[in-house]
Amino acid sequence: xxxxxxxxxxxxxxxxxxxxxxxxxxxxxxxxxxxxxxxxxxxxxxxxxxxxxxxxxxxxxxxxxxxxxxxxxxxxxxxxxxxxxxxxxxxxxxxxxxxxxxxxxxxxxxxxxxxxxxxxxxxxxxxxxxxxxxxxxxxxxxxxxxxxxxxxxxxxxxxxxxxxxxxxxxxxxxxxxxxxxxxxxxxxxxxxxxxxxxxxxxxxxxxxxxxxxxxxxxxxxxxxxxxxxxxxxxxxxxxxxxxxxxxxxxxxxxxxxxxxxxxxxxxxxxxxxxxxxxxxxxxxxxxxxxxxxxxxxxxxxxxxxxxxxxxxxxxxxxxxxxxxxxxxxxxxxxxxxxxxxxxxxxxxxx
Amino acid sequence: xxxxxxxxxxxxxxxxxxxxxxxxxxxxxxxxxxxxxxxxxxxxxxxxxxxxxxxxxxxxxxxxxxxxxxxxxxxxxxxxxxxxxxxxxxxxxxxxxxxxxxxxxxxxxxxxxxxxxxxxxxxxxxxxxxxxxxxxxxxxxxxxxxxxxxxxxxxxxxxxxxxxxxxxxxxxxxxxxxxxxxxxxxxxxxxxxxxxxxxxxxxxxxxxxxxxxxxxxxxxxxxxxxxxxxxxxxxxxxxxxxxxxxxxxxxxxxxxxxxxxxxxxxxxxxxxxxxxxxxxxxxxxxxxxxxxxxxxxxxxxxxxxxxxxxxxxxxxxxxxxxxxxxxxxxxxxxxxxxxxxxxxxxxxxx
Numbered sequence: 001x002x003x004x005x006x007x008x009x010x011x012x013x014x015x016x017x018x019x020x021x022x023x024x025x026x027x028x029x030x031x032x033x034x035x036x037x038x039x040x041x042x043x044x045x046x047x048x049x050x051x052x053x054x055x056x057x058x059x060x061x062x063x064x065x066x067x068x069x070x071x072x073x074x075x076x077x078x079x080x081x082x083x084x085x086x087x088x089x090x091x092x093x094x095x096x097x098x099x100x101x102x103x104x105x106x107x108x109x110x111x112x113x114x115x116x117x118x119x120x121x122x123x124x125x126x127x128x129x130x131x132x133x134x135x136x137x138x139x140x141x142x143x144x145x146x147x148x149x150x151x152x153x154x155x156x157x158x159x160x161x162x163x164x165x166x167x168x169x170x171x172x173x174x175x176x177x178x179x180x181x182x183x184x185x186x187x188x189x190x191x192x193x194x195x196x197x198x199x200x201x202x203x204x205x206x207x208x209x210x211x212x213x214x215x216x217x218x219x220x221x222x223x224x225x226x227x228x229x230x231x232x233x234x235x236x237x238x239x240x241x242x243x244x245x246x247x248x249x250x251x252x253x254x255x256x257x258x259x260x261x262x263x264x265x266x267x268x269x270x271x272x273x274x275x276x277x278x279x280x281x282x283x284x285x286x287x288x289x290x291x292x293x294x295x296x297x298x299x300x301x302x303x304x305x306x307x308x309x310x311x312x313x314x315x316x317x318x319x320x321x322x323x324x325x326x327x328x329x330x331x332x333x334x335x336x337x338x339x340x341x342x343x344x345x346x347x348x349x350x
Numbered sequence: 351x352x353x354x355x356x357x358x359x360x361x362x363x364x365x366x367x368x369x370x371x372x373x374x375x376x377x378x379x380x381x382x383x384x385x386x387x388x389x390x391x392x393x394x395x396x397x398x399x400x401x402x403x404x405x406x407x408x409x410x411x412x413x414x415x416x417x418x419x420x421x422x423x424x425x426x427x428x429x430x431x432x433x434x435x436x437x438x439x440x441x442x443x444x445x446x447x448x449x450x451x452x453x454x455x456x457x458x459x460x461x462x463x464x465x466x467x468x469x470x471x472x473x474x475x476x477x478x479x480x481x482x483x484x485x486x487x488x489x490x491x492x493x494x495x496x497x498x499x500x501x502x503x504x505x506x507x508x509x510x511x512x513x514x515x516x517x518x519x520x521x522x523x524x525x526x527x528x529x530x531x532x533x534x535x536x537x538x539x540x541x542x543x544x545x546x547x548x549x550x551x552x553x554x555x556x557x558x559x560x561x562x563x564x565x566x567x568x569x570x571x572x573x574x575x576x577x578x579x580x581x582x583x584x585x586x587x588x589x590x591x592x593x594x595x596x597x598x599x600x601x602x603x604x605x606x607x608x609x610x611x612x613x614x615x616x617x618x619x620x621x622x623x624x625x626x627x628x629x630x631x632x633x634x635x636x637x638x639x640x641x642x643x644x645x646x647x648x649x650x651x652x653x654x655x656x657x658x659x660x661x662x663x664x665x666x667x668x669x670x671x672x673x674x675x676x677x678x679x680x681x682x683x684x685x686x687x688x689x690x691x692x693x694x695x696x697x698x699x700x
Contacts (some may be wrong), residue, residue, distance in 0.1 A: 118426075151677070174695060175525065178688050182532065185684045194544050197676050327538075327546050328678065329503070334535045335685055338528050342692070345524060 014250030018242060030335055044296070051292035052305050058286040059309035064316055065282055069275040074122070077271035078259040082280055087247035089284040094241040101235065111235040115242065122227050124246035129220035131250050136213050143206030148199040150191055152210040157184040159211075164299050165223050168229075173331055175346030180300075182339040187307050190314070190332025221302065225294045236295045240288070288341065364494035378632040394646070401642035402655050409635040409659035414666055415632055419625045427610040427621035430601060434629055437597035439634040451585065461585040463527030464593065472577050474596035480662075481600050486563050498549040500541055505585050507534040509568030517572045518579075522620055522650070525696030530650075532689040535655050540664070540682025571652065575644045586645045590638070614636040654693065657686055 041090045101111055144152060164170060172180065202210070228239050255263060262270065292303045311333050317323040370653040453459055494502060511530045514520060521532065552560070578589050605613060612620065643652045661683050 076608045175692070178692055178695070182685060182688055185681045185688075189539050189681045189685075192678055192681075194540070200677055201676075325550075327550055329543055330550075331535045331542075335532060335539075338532055338535075342525070342528055345528070 029315040048297045048301070051289060051296055051302055055286065055289035055293050055302065056309045058282060058289050059306050060316065062279070062282050062286055063309070063313040064320065065279050067273065067313075067317060069279065072150050077269075077273075077276050078255070078262050080255040080259045081263060081268055082276060084248060084251040084255055085280050086283045087244050087285065089280065090287050091244040093242060093284065093288060094237045094244060097237045098235070098241070101237070104208045112232050113238055113240070113241065120242055121232070122223075123242040125250070126220045126224045126227070126243070127246040127250045129216050130255075133213050133216040133220070136209060138215070140206065140209045140213065144202055145195075145198065145210065147193065147195055147331075148202065149210075151188055151196055151199045152202070153214075153238075154184050154188045155210060155214035156189075157307070158189065159214040160221055160299050160303050163215070163218045164221045164225075168221075168226060168298075170298070173202060173346045174240060176300075176343055178330065178346060179342035179346060181333055182335050182342065183304065183307055186332045186335030186339055187310060188332070189335060190311060190329045191327070192328040192332070202259070221299050224291075225299050228291065228294045236291060239295075240291050243291070244287075303342060308340065311336060339341045377694045398647045398651070400411065401639060401646055401653055405636065405639035405652065405655045406659045406662065408632060408639050409656050410662040410666065412629070412632050412636055413660070413663040414670065415625060415629050417663075417667060417671060419629065427619075427623075427626055428604040428605070428612050430609045431613060431618055432626065434598060434601040434605060435630050436633045437594050437601055438442055440637050441591060441594040441631065443638060444587045444633065446589045447583070448591070451587070458548055458585050459587060462513060463588055463591065465588070467579070470509060470592055472573075473592040476570045476574045476577070477596040477600045477678055479566050479573070480606075483563050483566040483570070486559060486566070490556065490559045490563065493559060494552055495548065496543075497543065497545055498552065499560075501538055503537045503553070503564075504534050504541075505535065505560060505564035506567050507657070508652050509564040510649050513565070513568045513572045514575075517569075518576060518648075520648070523696045526650075526693055529689045529692035529696060530653075532685050532692065533654065535687030536682045536689055538680045538682070539685060540661060542678040542682070543676070553680070568617050571644075572648050574641075575649050578641065578644045586641060589645075590641050591693070593641070594637075598601060650693075654690060658690065661686060 098111065098113065105111065140149060157180065161177070165172065190340065211350070224243070227243075228236070231239070290302060293305065311329075314325065314329060318325055425489065443656060448461065455461065492498060509526070511522070515522065574593070577593075578586070581589070595662065642651060643655065661679075664673065664675065668675055
């Protein structure tokens with residue numbers, strides 16, 4: 001539960017301050033290049049690759065931290081306080097990155113923190129959507145068990161693709177659509193276990209809730225991309241700052257509603273351990289990586305990235321925790337790999 | 351065991367005499383057409399579709415007959431006699447079709463039965479390959495259990511693709527290769543059950559045997575196509591006649607070696623039932639359909655056709671026998687469907 005709750009929050013953004021500096025350096029100073037691709041295009045591609053790889057490894061290590069924390073035993077910390085700290089850390093990192101930029105470039109129209117109501121009014125919407133989704137999450141377990149929910153969560157892949165098409169009006173080629181269906185089927189196959197068939201007995205209300213949750217999650221992701229991309233020249237750290245301020249506000253409300261007594265009696269940091277701290281750090285950095293992917297790539301890349309992370313996690317868990325890989329995992333991993341190939345092969349023939 | 355033994359024999363050819371007549375009619379009289387595709391091309395496409403659909407339904411009903419016969423209890427007939435009868439029936443049907451053609455068109459260079467040693471010497475090779483493969487089949491069960499063998503048989507898909515490329519020197523596009531890998535992964539996924547993971551514990555000799563058997567089976571299929579396509583104008587019924595004569599000879603030897611005593615003591619037709627008869631009829635027609643697919647399409651089409659048949663069988667079994675479909679089946683069926691789509695989408699961009 002902790003995992004899911006924290007994880008669903010991290011779909012906003014942030015700032016890997018050093019990385020940004022480097023990337024901006026590459027992007028705007030036009031580093032000399034041996035290939036005949038224009039340096040500007042090459043820098044864009046490089047930046048996209050760096051943020052995607054960062055997201056993949058952060059997501060993957062996130063899952064490994066969760067397995068590790070489960071093995072180490074339950075920690076009785078308040079999930080809401082951890083979520084609040086994740087948002088606060090992201091906010092702090094965004095401000096730190098901005099401070100460096102102001103120092104080197106001065107305050108400009110694009111990197112100033114002050115904003116208009118017109119710009120800022122939409123920022124709380126993704127955080128609100130995640131909040132509604134997290135509330136629904138408590139009720140879906142009346143209809144589906146936890147492993148079943150893990151399976152149903154793969155519907156997010158399809159909903160993201162559909163909403164990406166409808167809301168952002170971006171086209172995927174037919175081959176890329178086929179690849180996207182395969183990604184969903186492959187991820188689900190890789191997660192199959194002996195109890196997965198239970199999910200077929202899910203009742204109609206259970207299915208409806210799962211689909212609504214997938215749509216909320218997909219909509220939140222696509223809407224975040226829309227907000228960030230609406231002002232391409234606006235500095236990502238400013239955009240992240242406003243996103244995370246909303247996140248902090250919603251999580252503060254969640255602390256008051258859910259964990260007020262625990263925090264009052266046992267303290268804000270009760271039950272925190274080294275793993276909790278690492279998880280908060282990881283979630284903050286992952287959230288920032290998600291924002292970067294939204295800015296420099298898109299939701300489709302994000303979905304591929306987190307899917308590949310899921311496979312990486314399983315492989316790493318074999319070495320770290322002695323997990324066994326199933327035949328279903330190998331088959332699912334094969335299908336996901338082919339899907340990644342088809343997504344890029346499908347691009348060429350547009 | 352009966353199933354597998356009969357099934358592995360049916361990779362040769364035959365003649366659906368009425369169908370041929372119709373198809374020849376379409377192919378050579380040039381039926382008027384509304385589309386702007388040349389009538390000849392249209393007829394070729396139609397013929398290819400008819401034989402592919404026929405193969406799909408015959409293979410699918412084959413599997414259903416096997417389930418039916420298993421449910422009805424064990425029949426103690428000799429598998430070798432059944433195989434011999436299948437070959438004999440295919441031979442008889444080829445001759446009957448030839449007789450009709452001779453009557454209407456007269457005996458020509460292309461449809462005469464007499465042949466040269468040069469033409470006929472290669473015909474026993476596929477039958478011999480299947481014989482070796484069937485012999486190996488007895489030994490592989492020392493290393494793999496029956497459900498594991500069903501899973502490993504999907505290696506045939508990959509071996510057929512590779513040998514098709516190497517021996518027939520025909521190219522598949524990159525997308526079509528991706529589709530072929532997906533076909534293999536999808537078929538295996540659809541067959542997953544709680545005991546499938548055992549197959550990962552297969553020892554090295556087991557894997558080697560499975561790969562050798564896949565190569566033998568793939569080679570036999572591809573070699574049959576090479577023989578049939580080497581003389582495109584030669585009548586398919588003549589080619590089938592010589593293929594099946596070889597099959598009859600090898601199966602006669604198999605009766606002498608394996609079931610001589612049983613046939614002598616209990617008679618050739620001991621243990622035959624209505625289901626046995628239907629199965630023999632079905633195998634003969636399927637064998638003929640395979641030959642037609644080799645002549646008018648290729649091994650790749652054959653593999654797709656039999657894979658789709660496997661899915662159809664499972665769906666029909668739900669209605670006929672009350673089988674339950676698993677989540678793995680739905681996922682595998684999705685992957686196979688996307689693969690079929692990609693195979694034809696991949697063709698366009700060659």
